[in-house]
Amino acid sequence: MDRSEQFVSRVTLQRDRVESLERYPFSLPALRHFHELDLHPEMTIFVGENGSGKSTFLEALAVSLGFNPEGGTKSFNFRTRESHSKLHEFLRIRKGPIRPRTGFFLRAESFFNLATEIEVLDRGEGGGLPIIHYYGGQSLHEQSHGESFLALMMHKFSKNGLYLLDEPESPLSPQRQLSVIAIMHDLILRGSQFIMATHSPILMAYPGATIYEFSSDGIKPIEYEETEHYQITRAFLSHRERMLQEILGASVDGPGKAQKPPKRGTRSRPSRD
Numbered sequence: 013m014d015r016s017e018q019f020v021s022r023v024t025l026q027r028d029r030v031e032s033l034e035r036y037p038f039s040l041p042a043l044r045h046f047h048e049l050d051l052h053p054e055m056t057i058f059v060g061e062n063g064s065g066k067s068t069f070l071e072a073l074a075v076s077l078g079f080n081p082e083g084g085t086k087s088f089n090f091r092t093r094e095s096h097s098k099l100h101e102f103l104r105i106r107k108g109p110i111r112p113r114t115g116f117f118l119r120a121e122s123f124f125n126l127a128t129e130i131e132v133l134d135r136g137e138g139g140g141l142p143i144i145h146y147y148g149g150q151s152l153h154e155q156s157h158g159e160s161f162l163a164l165m166m167h168k169f170s171k172n173g174l175y176l177l178d179e180p181e182s183p184l185s186p187q188r189q190l191s192v193i194a195i196m197h198d199l200i201l202r203g204s205q206f207i208m209a210t211h212s213p214i215l216m217a218y219p220g221a222t223i224y225e226f227s228s229d230g231i232k233p234i235e236y237e238e239t240e241h242y243q244i245t246r247a248f249l250s251h252r253e254r255m256l257q258e259i260l261g262a263s264v265d266g267p268g269k270a271q272k273p274p275k276r277g278t279r280s281r282p283s284r285d
Contacts, residue, residue: 018053019174019205022106023073029102037072037097040065045230051207052222054200058209059216059239060226066209067178069226071119072099073207074176079117083126086115112174112205118164119178127153127160157183165195171202181212189214213241 025046033044042065058066075081080088081096131151134144144151148163155163161183169175175196181189189212196206196218210216216223217236225234236242248255 018051018108019110019112020051020073020077020105020207021053021108022048022050024048024104024106026102026104037065037068037099040068041228042066042226042231043069043099049224049231050222051205052220053205055196055205055218055221056207057216057218057221057223058207058226059211059223059234059241061240064226066226067119067121068097068099069231070176070178070207070209071096072103073105074117075100076103076105077115077174077176079115079176083117083119084129085117088126088129113172114170115174115176116164116168117176117178118161118180120180120182121178127151158185158188162188162191162195165192169195169199169204171199171204173199173204175199175204175206177206177208177210179210180208181210181215186214193218211241213239213245216241 025043025048027047030038033039037043040063042060058070060066071081075096078086080086082088130144130147131153134151148167150163153160161180180192184192193215196204200206208215216239221236223234223236223239224231225239
């Protein structure tokens with residue numbers, strides 16, 4: 013997809029309208045230094061430590077684009093608890109000439125509330141027709157958390173869509189995360205655009221993605237191999253015993269087994285070695 017044809021190409025903070033950088037969410041270090049961000053026409057990924065502001069930013073972007081703060085399509089308007097920030101009021105979004113055919117804001121944090129709302133709408137309580145067939149024909153609550161995530165993506169997501177995903181790896185095994193990569197790739201080939209916040213070194217490995225790191229230095233592009241997620245995961249898998257020794261302060265006695273402390277009332281014998 014040509015950059016000029018993507019659905020969302022740039023996000024700018026209207027800093028002249030911000031009264032104080034000492035107030036949340038502008039007090040977050042990453043947002044304090046933020047001015048504007050160019051988005052990849054296919055896959056943009058936000059990474060960073062817990063509390064760095066990546067989910068807050070993604071949520072604000074979703075609300076600015078017309079999505080419900082707790083997730084869903086633009087037609088969802090349920091509210092469980094008003095917890096989103098006012099950041100969306102200060103964002104300017106540059107959109108391409110082509111509008112997405114469909115879209116969805118998927119966030120792990122409020123997925124239970126979303127699944128409940130889908131059941132409510134399916135019963136016709138909102139005055140509409142049943143909708144569960146759009147989600148695979150089975151209640152998302154009657155599946156495991158991971159299965160319901162995959163069911164939603166496989167049945168609700170379609171071509172030429174704009175999809176914002178907040179930590180979609182939360183309920184997924186590594187194998188299922190690979191399945192998600194395959195689903196996203198198929199949709200990208202059919203004209204969709206993804207913007208995702210994640211901690212998963214598997215998901216952030218999507219080929220060609222633009223990765224932005226949220227840190228005390230602001231929001232900056234970073235290569236996959238430079239992310240802390242990749243480096244720590246690789247180091248752990250390569251040097252598991254040594255890292256566990258450093259973390260636990262105990263020697264590791266075989267795969268996944270640390271030395272057990274002596275039982276109460278007994279003395280540990282000194283080693284003969």
